[in-house]
Amino acid sequence: MVGTGPGPVDLICPRARDAIAAAQVVLGYRTYLELISELLRPDQEITGSAMMQEVERCSKALDLASQGRSVALVCGGDPGIYAMAGLVYQLARTEGQPVDIEIIPGIPALSACAALLGAPLMHDFAAISLSDLLTPWEIIERRLKLAAEADFVIAIYNPASKKRREHIKKAATMILEHRSPDTPVGVVTAAYRSGQSIQLVTLDQLAREHLDITMQSTVIVGNSRTFTWNNRMITPRGYEDKYAI
Amino acid sequence: MVGTGPGPVDLICPRARDAIAAAQVVLGYRTYLELISELLRPDQEITGSAMMQEVERCSKALDLASQGRSVALVCGGDPGIYAMAGLVYQLARTEGQPVDIEIIPGIPALSACAALLGAPLMHDFAAISLSDLLTPWEIIERRLKLAAEADFVIAIYNPASKKRREHIKKAATMILEHRSPDTPVGVVTAAYRSGQSIQLVTLDQLAREHLDITMQSTVIVGNSRTFTWNNRMITPRGYEDKYAI
Numbered sequence: 001m002v003g004t005g006p007g008p009v010d011l012i013c014p015r016a017r018d019a020i021a022a023a024q025v026v027l028g029y030r031t032y033l034e035l036i037s038e039l040l041r042p043d044q045e046i047t048g049s050a051m052m053q054e055v056e057r058c059s060k061a062l063d064l065a066s067q068g069r070s071v072a073l074v075c076g077g078d079p080g081i082y083a084m085a086g087l088v089y090q091l092a093r094t095e096g097q098p099v100d101i102e103i104i105p106g107i108p109a110l111s112a113c114a115a116l117l118g119a120p121l122m123h124d125f126a127a128i129s130l131s132d133l134l135t136p137w138e139i140i141e142r143r144l145k146l147a148a149e150a151d152f153v154i155a156i157y158n159p160a161s162k163k164r165r166e167h168i169k170k171a172a173t174m175i176l177e178h179r180s181p182d183t184p185v186g187v188v189t190a191a192y193r194s195g196q197s198i199q200l201v202t203l204d205q206l207a208r209e210h211l212d213i214t215m216q217s218t219v220i221v222g223n224s225r226t227f228t229w230n231n232r233m234i235t236p237r238g239y240e241d242k243y244a245i
Numbered sequence: 246m247v248g249t250g251p252g253p254v255d256l257i258c259p260r261a262r263d264a265i266a267a268a269q270v271v272l273g274y275r276t277y278l279e280l281i282s283e284l285l286r287p288d289q290e291i292t293g294s295a296m297m298q299e300v301e302r303c304s305k306a307l308d309l310a311s312q313g314r315s316v317a318l319v320c321g322g323d324p325g326i327y328a329m330a331g332l333v334y335q336l337a338r339t340e341g342q343p344v345d346i347e348i349i350p351g352i353p354a355l356s357a358c359a360a361l362l363g364a365p366l367m368h369d370f371a372a373i374s375l376s377d378l379l380t381p382w383e384i385i386e387r388r389l390k391l392a393a394e395a396d397f398v399i400a401i402y403n404p405a406s407k408k409r410r411e412h413i414k415k416a417a418t419m420i421l422e423h424r425s426p427d428t429p430v431g432v433v434t435a436a437y438r439s440g441q442s443i444q445l446v447t448l449d450q451l452a453r454e455h456l457d458i459t460m461q462s463t464v465i466v467g468n469s470r471t472f473t474w475n476n477r478m479i480t481p482r483g484y485e486d487k488y489a490i
Contacts, residue, residue, distance in 0.1 A: 003356075005258065013352065014255040055488050078352075080359040082482070086367030089479045103360035105352045107258065107323075111248075114325040115348035122331030123380075124388050126371040126397060134483030135368070143369050143395045150391035151384075152371060234334045237327075238379030243300050 001079040001088060002072050003106020006192040007035045011112070016104045020072045027061050028074030035193070036074065058087045065099040078108035082129055082157050109191065110155040113218040116198055117186035118232030120220045125153035130160075130167045137167075144171050148178035153226065153235055156219040159187075168219065172207035175221055179203060184226050186233045189217040200233060246324040246333060247317050248351020251437040252280045256357070261349045265317045272306050273319030280438070281319065303333045310344040323353035327374055327402050354436065355400040358463040361443055362431035363477030365465045370398035375405075375412045382412075389416050393423035398471065398480055401464040404432075413464065417452035420466055424448060429471050431478045434462040445478060 002019050005011040020026060020039050030048035033040070040046055049057045061073040075083040085103050092099055114121045126147040130140060147154050154175065159168040172185075181204035189197045189212065199211060203221060213219065226235040247264050250256040265271060265284050275293035278285070285291055294302045306318040320328040330348050337344055359366045371392040375385060392399050399420065404413040417430075426449035434442045434457065444456060448466060458464065471480040 008260075010259040010263070011350070013250065013258050015253075018255070055484060078356045078359075080356055080364055080366050082367070085360075085364035086479055086482050087484055089364050089474065089477055090481060090485060093474045093479075103364070105256070105356040105360040107350045107352055108356055111323045111325055111350040111353055114323075115330075115350040119325055119330035119334050119348070121325050122327070124371065124373045124385075126369065126392070126395075128369045134487055139396075140369075143397065146391045146395035147371070147397075150371075150388045150395075152388065152392075229334065229338045232334055234331055234338075236335060237331050239300060239332055240335060242379055 001085050001101065001103045002074050003078045003104055004032060004036055004074055004076055005107035006077065006109065006112035008192050009036060009038060011107055011192060012036070013104075013106070016106060019104055020074065022070060023072035024069045025064050025071045026074060027057055027071065029057075029076070032074050032076040035076070054084060054087055055091070058084055058091050062088065062091055062095065062097050062099055066097045075106070078106045079103050080105060081108045081110070081127070109157065109218050110220075112191040113155075113186065113188035113220060116188050116191055117200070117220060118234050120186055120222055120226060120233045120235050121153055121155070122235040122237045123153060123223060125155060126150075127155045127157060129157040130164070130171060131158040132164075132167070141174060144174045148175040151223045153223045154221040156221065158215070159217050159219045160213045161215050168213055169207055172203055172221075176203055176207055179224060183224070184222040184228045184233045186220045187211060187213055187217055189214055191218070200228060200231065246330050246346065246348045247319050248323045248349055249277060249281055249319055249321055250352035251322065251354065251357035253437050254281060254283060256352055256437060257281070258351070261351060264349055265319065267315060268317035269314050270309050270316045271319060272302055272316065274302075274321070277319050277321040280321070299329060299332055300336070303329055303336050307333065307336055307340065307342050307344055311342045320351070323351045324348050325350060326353045326355075326372070354402065354463050355465070357436040358400070358431065358433035358465060361433050361436055362445070362465060363479050365431055365467060365471060365478045365480050366398055366400070367480045367482045368398060368468060370400060372400045372402060374402040375409070375416060376403040377409070377412070386419060389419045393420040396468045398468045399466040401466065403460070404462050404464045405458045406460050413458055414452055417448055417466075421448055421452055424466075424469060428469070429467040429473045429478045431465045432456060432458055432462055434459055436463070445473060445476065
């Protein structure tokens with residue numbers, strides 16, 4: 001399981017590159033394989049699959065590995081955060097396949113987006129996915145509510161898809177019950193890829209306006225102390241209280 | 246601001262390496278500079294500092310940069326997560342220094358530890374630091390309580406220091422009010438470094454036993470569905486409900 005980070009090859013660590021180079025078979029979601037196409041060789045078996053075929057993809061990787069082939073299953077970002085690492089272990093357990101599994105971590109979307117926004121994740125934070133394909137919406141709502149109450153910075157994964165346009169507005173409205181309307185919010189789309197966009201808005205705008213938020217976006221909602229300066233979104237750690245800076 | 250990930254140079258992305266190579270001055274906490282010593286050259290000005298000198302270190306980096314020098318401020322893990330990114334922006338704002346700041350993200354400790362444990366972060370999670378140097382303990386307790394109630398997987402940073410031995414037990418006791426005593430807990434110390442250790446225990450053990458937890462440890466507490474298999478800690482994403490795997 002190889003994490004390839006946000007996209008460009010110079011944000012992929014050498015250990016991940018080496019694992020891809022050493023693999024006889026490379027599997028992954030088509031979009032991620034395209035991003036790393038320069039790392040792939042004609043002598044490798046490359047299988048790109050569509051979205052929503054996660055179970056087939058992971059099963060195939062395990063099958064091939066159990067036949068003795070070396071397989072790299074590529075994940076954008078970090079394999080361990082809303083990606084395939086868990087599913088591979090679950091399938092390996094169910095199928096009882098004696099396969100060596102190694103996870104090579106990558107730069108997750110939340111780190112990539114935070115770096116482009118400034119320093120929004122400098123204090124305690126929660127990561128919440130708005131996708132209700134695998135998680136009941138009531139659980140997502142409950143987590144949003146409690147995360148808002150706890151004053152966590154909130155990194156929202158899967159804020160929208162073609163079918164889910166209103167969930168992010170609903171989420172913002174719930175967070176507004178515990179946080180000021182002018183709380184800074186960063187929306188990063190296609191981080192470090194072509195078409196990258198960075199929007200700095202307020203929580204009120206997120207709840208009311210129809211912003212350009214897609215499947216490639218991550219949304220970071222500041223905590224009660226997050227501020228903006230010079231087009232950056234910054235959450236203080238607490239040095240200002242202790243050292244009067 | 247350059248993120249160097251958990252430690253070994255093959256987990257540092259090329260963009261970070263290039264930034265270090267291009268810098269005239271490299272600053273950082275001494276331990277992190279030692280880990281990347283093979284990337285440093287005799288013609289570079291290298292300044293390692295002790296812990297707790299964050300304000301001095303970041304001020305110096307900004308001063309040198311405002312004098313026109315190219316400076317790499319090195320952070321272990323990701324500069325944007327409990328590291329120096331926020332402080333640098335805060336100081337730049339206070340001092341009004343016209344400096345170009347770029348953050349190059351790195352693999353954060355939570356990703357590195359998750360990869361070694363299996364797949365514990367596969368569903369919504371919270372990151373909470375137990376250090377009460379800059380945050381009042383009451384705020385930390387409140388966040389632990391609400392994160393436990395929300396059934397977040399919880400990644401605990403700074404679980405212990407020489408002076409703080411009991412905080413992690415207190416935290417575990419609070420989480421126990423909302424979660425089963427046999428909830429899986431992973432303790433990773435010195436991830437990907439020499440002396441690495443991985444302990445898989447239960448929440449009950451974390452609350453009661455004196456485990457080997459140091460300043461170099463990160464603790465990951467599972468959610469209500471996290472299980473262990475084959476010495477790995479796995480949080481399901483929900484595929485098992487939908488596809489009956």
